[in-house]
Amino acid sequence: MQSTYGLGPGEYDELLRLQGGRCAICGGTRKQRLSVDHCHKTNLVRGLLCRMCNGRLLTAARDRPATLRAAAEYLENPPAQKHIGNRYFRGKRASSSDQQESEQGGEPS
Numbered sequence: 001m002q003s004t005y006g007l008g009p010g011e012y013d014e015l016l017r018l019q020g021g022r023c024a025i026c027g028g029t030r031k032q033r034l035s036v037d038h039c040h041k042t043n044l045v046r047g048l049l050c051r052m053c054n055g056r057l058l059t060a061a062r063d064r065p066a067t068l069r070a071a072a073e074y075l076e077n078p079p080a081q082k083h084i085g086n087r088y089f090r091g092k093r094a095s096s097s098d099q100q101e102s103e104q105g106g107e108p109s
Ligand SMILES: [Zn+2]
Pocket: 023, 024, 025, 026, 027, 028, 049, 050, 051, 052, 053, 054
């Protein structure tokens, strides 16, 4: 096997073993081969990631650590809950039983 994405022969498998066979971010084990993630500015190989973490998570965060930290803080301390208390989203995508109840107006809690 020739060098792929900057890894020499055997290095992919070695890195995969050292990562415990898991995505370095979510820890997921995927049946699909993990991607070789690299910094797009420097081409430095960072590690092996699943497609969701490599293709979506890091892309959405534009590789910015601060954005990912802010996302974690957001999830652990949601601003709506902090400022206005618990509110529950009632969108059209609620399950059909929920939707019927909310459309018919349940008892106020
Ligand atoms: Zn992942």
